[in-house]
Amino acid sequence: MKIIIINGPNLNLLGKREPEIYGSLTFEDYFSSLQKKFAAVELEYFQSNHEGTLIDKIHEIGFSYQGIVINPGAFTHYSYALYDALKAVTTPAIEIHISDIDKREDFRKVSVTSAACIAQIKGKGLSGYEDAIHTFIKNTK
Ligand SMILES: O=C1C[C@@](O)(C(=O)O)C[C@@H](O)[C@@H]1O
Numbered sequence: 001m002k003i004i005i006i007n008g009p010n011l012n013l014l015g016k017r018e019p020e021i022y023g024s025l026t027f028e029d030y031f032s033s034l035q036k037k038f039a040a041v042e043l044e045y046f047q048s049n050h051e052g053t054l055i056d057k058i059h060e061i062g063f064s065y066q067g068i069v070i071n072p073g074a075f076t077h078y079s080y081a082l083y084d085a086l087k088a089v090t091t092p093a094i095e096i097h098i099s100d101i102d103k104r105e106d107f108r109k110v111s112v113t114s115a116a117c118i119a120q121i122k123g124k125g126l127s128g129y130e131d132a133i134h135t136f137i138k139n140t141k
Contacts, residue, residue: 001040001041001042001066001067001136001137001140002041002042002044002061002064002065002066002067003038003041003042003043003044003065003066003067003068003069003133003136004043004044004045004046004057004061004065004067004068004069005031005034005043005044005045005046005069005070005071005129006046006047006054006057006058006068006069006070006071006072007027007045007046007047007048007070007071007073008047008048008049008054008070008071008072008073008074008075008076009048009049009050009073009074009075010049010073010074011027011047011071011073012027012047012049014026014027014030014098015027015029021098021099022098022099023098023125023126025126027045027047027126030126030129031043031045034129034130034133037130038133038137041133041137043133044061051075051079051081051082054072054075054082054085055081055082055085058082058085058086058088058089059085059088059089061091062085062086062088062089062090062091063089063090063091064091065091066091066136066140067091067092067093067094067132067133067136068086068089068091068092068093068094069093069094069096069129069132069133069136070086070093070094070095070096070113070117071095071096071097071098071129072095072113075113076095076097076101076108076111076112076113076114077107077108077110077111077112078112079112079113080112082112082113082116083112083113083115083116084116086113086116086117087116092117092118092136092139093116093117093118094117094118094119094120094121094132094135094136095111095113095114095117095119095120095121096120096121096122096128096129096131096132097120097121097122097123097128098123098124098125098126098128099122099123100122100123101122101123102122102123103123119132119135
């Protein structure tokens, strides 16, 4: 089973970026623990700050992987191009946000990408990624 985690803009700075909101662990360190926890899953991690690069990645893997766990960062709130990319492929996606986007600035309350996903997880810190992987594993059994 192949699952990819795709992180969007500014998420490369996890660990340093607003740690009071996003925590102090780097995503690389968290990802190593995920790989250990889900040893039976082929887990991949991809991050980009560029919308087109994220779209290219979705196209590349979106007809052969079993799940996309995507945190589109701020693109969540306005990228119809990412929405279209997620709709265009056959691999199901789960949207995840480390923070609770409903309890922050008004502009974060809108997600244009979640309608292209089978679920949205928010406000559970990094453990939301784990929940998303569990959901894919459960759904494929
Ligand atoms: O970059 C991010 C991170 C985020 O997606 C989250 O994980 O909580 C929430 C977004 O509003 C923000 O732009």
